[in-house]
Amino acid sequence: MKSCVLMFLGLSLVVMGAGAAQVKSKANVQRGEEVYKSLCWTCHGNYGRGDGPAARYLAYPPPDLTDPRVFGKKTDQEIVSGLIDTKSQTGPSHRTMVIGDVLKKEPLQDAIAYMRSLSVPGKRASISAGKDIYDTFCSACHGAKGDGRGPAAKNLTGVKPRDFTSKDFVVVGHEQQIKQTIFEGAAKTFHGSPYMPEWKTTLTEEQITDIVEYLKSFKKK
Ligand code: HEC
Numbered sequence: 001m002k003s004c005v006l007m008f009l010g011l012s013l014v015v016m017g018a019g020a021a022q023v024k025s026k027a028n029v030q031r032g033e034e035v036y037k038s039l040c041w042t043c044h045g046n047y048g049r050g051d052g053p054a055a056r057y058l059a060y061p062p063p064d065l066t067d068p069r070v071f072g073k074k075t076d077q078e079i080v081s082g083l084i085d086t087k088s089q090t091g092p093s094h095r096t097m098v099i100g101d102v103l104k105k106e107p108l109q110d111a112i113a114y115m116r117s118l119s120v121p122g123k124r125a126s127i128s129a130g131k132d133i134y135d136t137f138c139s140a141c142h143g144a145k146g147d148g149r150g151p152a153a154k155n156l157t158g159v160k161p162r163d164f165t166s167k168d169f170v171v172v173g174h175e176q177q178i179k180q181t182i183f184e185g186a187a188k189t190f191h192g193s194p195y196m197p198e199w200k201t202t203l204t205e206e207q208i209t210d211i212v213e214y215l216k217s218f219k220k221k
């Protein structure tokens, strides 16, 4: 009986703990974005690809944070202590500047939480880069919300721009095929609408991969 009560207590603590961690980490990512965009981006780049304006003057290149292997299985705690203790054997170092001396610990932890959000598990892609490219090149027809009602859509005759919020537009598992459509345009690969141009002359493969990851984030109707 006693062990049963203890088990219940333990379980609810775990559940409560998980809930609290979730709420906290959400807030952290937002504050972390502010910290990141005020300082870290100058080297680490807008999307964490290590191509910020200061990066070319550095003695060591910043890592590509869209590669999920950079942080791997390290906990936030391990990363932060690696940044603070530059001689740490286990954590990463920050040879370029002693970042742990520049920032207070809280904003540093927030920035790390944000940096983590820059990668997609198992892929080398950037959802925030995908959003910016989509808003620039695709939203005119497909709409900023992905509903196929961009400002240019009403002037198109024939096949309407695809509605990415429709339940039957499934990206997961079809990434390769969708990439191909974007690459070659619909005229060659799809229903044949000439309005969906080929993008291989305008965008790189990396950019198209980024867009495809972003397409997954549209809310379904
Ligand atoms: C002056 C350029 C510069 C600035 C500014 C900068 N970094 Fe870095 N950062 C680097 C470089 C270069 C590396 C690669 C490792 C090294 O040089 O020791 C790095 C590596 C890292 C890593 C290690 C990744 C790993 O595990 O290998 C983290 C985490 C990191 N930086 C966080 C930050 C945060 C947070 C900020 C802003 C508060 C920041 N950096 C600002 C240049 C910079």
Ligand code: HEC
Pocket: 134, 137, 138, 139, 140, 141, 142, 152, 156, 159, 160, 161, 162, 169, 178, 181, 182, 186, 190, 191, 192, 193, 195, 196, 197, 199, 211
């Ligand atoms: C000038 C308007 C226009 C622009 C700009 C445009 N599209 Fe399209 N898109 C269309 C139309 C029209 C279709 C429907 C084609 C068809 O069904 O034949 C389409 C279809 C698609 C499809 C096929 C969806 C499916 O069901 O497999 C994808 C993916 C797509 N567009 C992605 C993009 C991306 C990414 C961009 C920006 C890089 C973009 N489109 C820009 C008009 C446009």
